Amino acid sequence: MRKIFVFDTTLRDGEQTPGVSLNAAEKVEIARQLERLGVDLVEAGFPVASPGDFEAVQQVAKTLKNTAVVALARAVPKDIEAAAEALRESASPVIHTFIATSDIHIKYKLRSTPEEVLERAVAAVKLARNYSELVEFSAEDATRSDPAYLRDVFAAVIKAGAGIINIPDTVGYTTPDEFAQLITYLKENTPGIDKVRISVHCHNDLGLAVANTLKAVSVGASQVECTINGLGERAGNAALEEVVMALQTRSQLYQAQTDVNSRQIAFTSRLVSSLTGVGVQPNKAIVGKNAFAHESGIHQDGMLKNRNTYEIMTPESVGLTQSQLVLGKHSGRHAFRAHLTELGYSLNEEELNKAYQRFIELADKKKEVTDRDIQAIVEDETQKIEELYTLEYLHISSGNTTVPTATVIIKHQDELLQEAACGDGPVDAVYKAIERATGIDVYLESWSIEAATGGKDALGEVTARILADGKSYIGRGSSTDVIVASAKAYLRALNRYLQDTASNRPQRRKAAWE
Numbered sequence: 001m002r003k004i005f006v007f008d009t010t011l012r013d014g015e016q017t018p019g020v021s022l023n024a025a026e027k028v029e030i031a032r033q034l035e036r037l038g039v040d041l042v043e044a045g046f047p048v049a050s051p052g053d054f055e056a057v058q059q060v061a062k063t064l065k066n067t068a069v070v071a072l073a074r075a076v077p078k079d080i081e082a083a084a085e086a087l088r089e090s091a092s093p094v095i096h097t098f099i100a101t102s103d104i105h106i107k108y109k110l111r112s113t114p115e116e117v118l119e120r121a122v123a124a125v126k127l128a129r130n131y132s133e134l135v136e137f138s139a140e141d142a143t144r145s146d147p148a149y150l151r152d153v154f155a156a157v158i159k160a161g162a163g164i165i166n167i168p169d170t171v172g173y174t175t176p177d178e179f180a181q182l183i184t185y186l187k188e189n190t191p192g193i194d195k196v197r198i199s200v201h202c203h204n205d206l207g208l209a210v211a212n213t214l215k216a217v218s219v220g221a222s223q224v225e226c227t228i229n230g231l232g233e234r235a236g237n238a239a240l241e242e243v244v245m246a247l248q249t250r251s252q253l254y255q256a257q258t259d260v261n262s263r264q265i266a267f268t269s270r271l272v273s274s275l276t277g278v279g280v281q282p283n284k285a286i287v288g289k290n291a292f293a294h295e296s297g298i299h300q301d302g303m304l305k306n307r308n309t310y311e312i313m314t315p316e317s318v319g320l321t322q323s324q325l326v327l328g329k330h331s332g333r334h335a336f337r338a339h340l341t342e343l344g345y346s347l348n349e350e351e352l353n354k355a356y357q358r359f360i361e362l363a364d365k366k367k368e369v370t371d372r373d374i375q376a377i378v379e380d381e382t383q384k385i386e387e388l389y390t391l392e393y394l395h396i397s398s399g400n401t402t403v404p405t406a407t408v409i410i411k412h413q414d415e416l417l418q419e420a421a422c423g424d425g426p427v428d429a430v431y432k433a434i435e436r437a438t439g440i441d442v443y444l445e446s447w448s449i450e451a452a453t454g455g456k457d458a459l460g461e462v463t464a465r466i467l468a469d470g471k472s473y474i475g476r477g478s479s480t481d482v483i484v485a486s487a488k489a490y491l492r493a494l495n496r497y498l499q500d501t502a503s504n505r506p507q508r509r510k511a512a513w514e
């Protein structure tokens with residue numbers, strides 16, 4: 001079996017999903033989980049893009065011990081130097097430099113010539129090699145580039161020291177057969193290509209990212225670039241969980257395997273969804289809520305007789321267990337901690353205490369506390385946001401013949417800010433009251449709610465997305481009371497905004513009652 005390297009770019013291309021912005025602590029948390037998942041490379045960010053991205057790459061580089069950490073850089077010296085500096089403490093650094101090779105990009109975007117682009121590509125790889133043993137070169141928009149020119153560029157960068165050549169389908173334009181032809185042509189005609197790793201990076205504009213990636217593997221690519229839940233620019237990137245499970249389920253067909261521990265997939269998907277605020281569609285392959293659900297009678301009958309009738313892989317193989325938490329409200333912290341470790345969490349003492357407290361409260365209210373509830377609680381209590389404003393008190397009055405009214409008390413440093421407001425509905429009233437109390441005026445872009453589990457007593461998980469100073473910020477909150485969950489989500493989105501603009505934090509307006 002051939003080994004296929006898995007290059008995860010959730011923290012870089014995935015973070016380019018509209019509205020998604022991860023801070024350094026969140027990136028580190030996801031990176032740790034990606035290491036547990038067993039990917040070979042984690043692309044942590046684009047260090048020159050912003051001080052925040054630089055710091056995130058630096059922290060991920062310091063944290064990961066067994067996984068290569070990749071930093072992106074245009075074929076520009078200052079980008080490569082920033083990437084090298086951010087990766088300085090990585091045990092296994094990889095600089096990933098790129099430049100576009102298609103005529104349309106060269107002419108209109110770069111306002112350059114093919115000759116100049118080739119020179120810049122070579123110079124970038126040579127410079128990057130001064131800092132990093134392993135350098136990846138990507139020919140952006142490769143699938144719309146002239147194959148002969150692409151061959152020349154790859155031959156030149158291989159000679160300059162690139163160890164991985166990446167063939168991106170940047171705009172999701174190619175098809176499996178055409179992509180296979182291009183890769184075969186490059187394999188047969190590029191001097192030195194047999195000494196380097198061939199990587200592919202497919203976008204999903206035509207819904208073909210996974211199919212193109214798998215086809216590339218079948219004609220000799222040995223690295224796949226993917227994101228968890230298929231996050232990424234526009235329609236996203238090839239979904240890691242789909243590529244990995246296709247290779248695992250059809251390993252005989254592909255004669256290939258990855259080192260990914262597929263049992264960590266469900267947890268990783270959930271963590272990424274929670275920290276990015278981007279939900280997973282129910283019918284999404286592998287990680288969607290319905291991916292292993294059998295609805296029709298005929299299917300259920302078949303499943304009862306033999307699971308293989310309608311199941312090509314087990315839910316357990318991707319880490320989905322039906323397990324109900326065997327702990328109850330009388331369980332001790334020790335057992336709770338042990339169960340969290342089993343689920344893949346590692347909490348510090350303070351986080352553990354808070355999560356345990358919430359668990360006991362929930363166990364009091366709910367008949368059954370499931371692993372999914374525990375995940376919702378832990379994610380709620382361990383959000384890596386500086387909580388500048390927190391909810392102390394909330395009261396609403398609402399109904400079909402009343403004007404929805406909310407009173408809130410918000411804690412800010414040592415101050416308690418009390419305000420009340422009316423709204424179109426209880427959530428609107430609460431958000432208006434919070435706006436008055438904090439003095440921060442933002443636009444609510446979207447609000448959504450999901451029940452963590454079935455049942456009337458389920459935890460409600462709210463995602464609120466706000467728009468402030470032209471940027472989107474996401475907050476999530478969970479509670480058995482959906483209005484409380486809504487208030488928490490909104491405050492977290494506000495806190496995230498304030499954290500982002502820490503240096504020019506808005507002055508709070510005086511509340512009406514002060």
Ligand code: KIV
Nearest residue numbers: 098138140141168170
């Ligand atoms: O899609 C793309 O071309 C990229 C490159 C930077 C690899 O993301």
Ligand code: ZN
Nearest residue numbers: 013170201203
């Ligand atoms: Zn991309």
